Amino acid sequence: MRCFGRQCRGHGHVFVKLVRQTEQKLLALGEPITALGQHAQQLLAQATALSDATRERFAEAFTAAMRSHAHIRQQSTRLIHGQKLRHCKLVNAYDLTIAPILKGKSNCPTQFGRKPGIMSDPATGFLFAIRVPEGNPSDPSYVLPLLDNVQKAIERVTTPQRPRVHSMAGDLGINDTALRQALHARGILTVGIPKTVAPLTPNPSPEEVLDILNEAGLNRQRTPHQVHLACACGYSRPVVESHIASLLSRGAGQVRYKGHPGAVVQLGMTAMAHNGAVVVRIRQQRLSKRAQKFRRLLGLRHRKINEINNPKN
């Protein structure tokens, strides 16, 4: 019996002997798969009677079968020959549908699952884009794909004045020089991304504003007013937590659908349901004072259309 992880966080035992017995059968059964798969693919190439779609489907099935066996063999090698596994790396040796999450709790049930990224409006919590990657990539790798999705949404807007992204905020995890440069190249300020654990300045002086603009090389693209707003809505953990809590309350805490496509659908639908609720709150003016002020500064004031159309006098 081998133990993975710390004893104090629950039993993480895997019965190696039992796994060995099971996998020996699987390996014996799947041993001729590689040879058979290759032979079948050769025959498939010669079969002219089949349509292209059918041939493609068969080829995919053969490749998947061969890949599956290779996966079992690889994991088996790791398990049997006593090669030490990485901490929190493996809970079910042969399940392809789960992805490891090394961050979060240490050796607790959340160690396997997904790590979705969200891009939201700090004032209201409206989600502009969501991304569910495979595995556990680095945090900076989320930013540009999410930003591309936001850009696609902006391109769909048909009003004469198209909105633009002025600034981006994130935690220390996305403090990456290359990423900052890529964002500056797109005309986006990065004042909301901290460089150290020191708190961000909410009210920068005129000199600091000038420094920020010079550093980003956006003197002619962004105004001091926009810099002030960007500083005001810099990364704030409670704000982001409230957005995440809303998603968790709609069932985003547990991935129940199968595999990566399932996780994408579940979290996407959750995000859309959350956005619907956010729009209801905005229409009913149920926003925090801070959010209301921020919306006013962005020119998103609530217009009382009915009162304008039906004046009292």
Added chain:
Amino acid sequence: MHFVRYLQHWLGGTGAHLQVTDFVPVMHPIRQWADTFPWAALVSAIEQSFDQRFPKKSPRGRRPVPLRVLFALELLKHELGASDEDICHRLRTDFAVMYACGLRDYQVNPSQAHFVLPETLCEFRSRIDETLMDELIALQAAAAMEAGLVSPAHLVIDTFPCEQGSQRVTDATTLYKAQKKRSS
């Protein structure tokens, strides 16, 4: 005689069409929530994607359940925290859910136990891919931006972990559970 005529639609299986909007007040939370979505654009995007990826091979067969209903059910499922079965049952009995699904007329048919089967909902879900999901979120965001409700000027980005909801049963986990049960 009057009484029998009054109950005719319950006894006979069909009757007058009921207006769903009459039963769901304007301030009902589900109605307000449902009115925020740009349904036409969303359903059109889904239709386009499905037509490309799953072309119809034959014009025969029963008419499918409208995509609008299935899509709304899937969203409602997450909004209300219901299971597939729960939400399909509620569609049969709850006027607010019918409103959210775009059903405006309702004709009573006691013999019909359900409108949509949970299996149909599952089948619909399995056809949605990542590209389509991104497009749907983009459409919703674009509609909100056009209405002047939100602005993407200042954005915040973060990640959060989601645990695996269900794990497959393996020999190792079964034995582990059995051992644990025996020891306790």
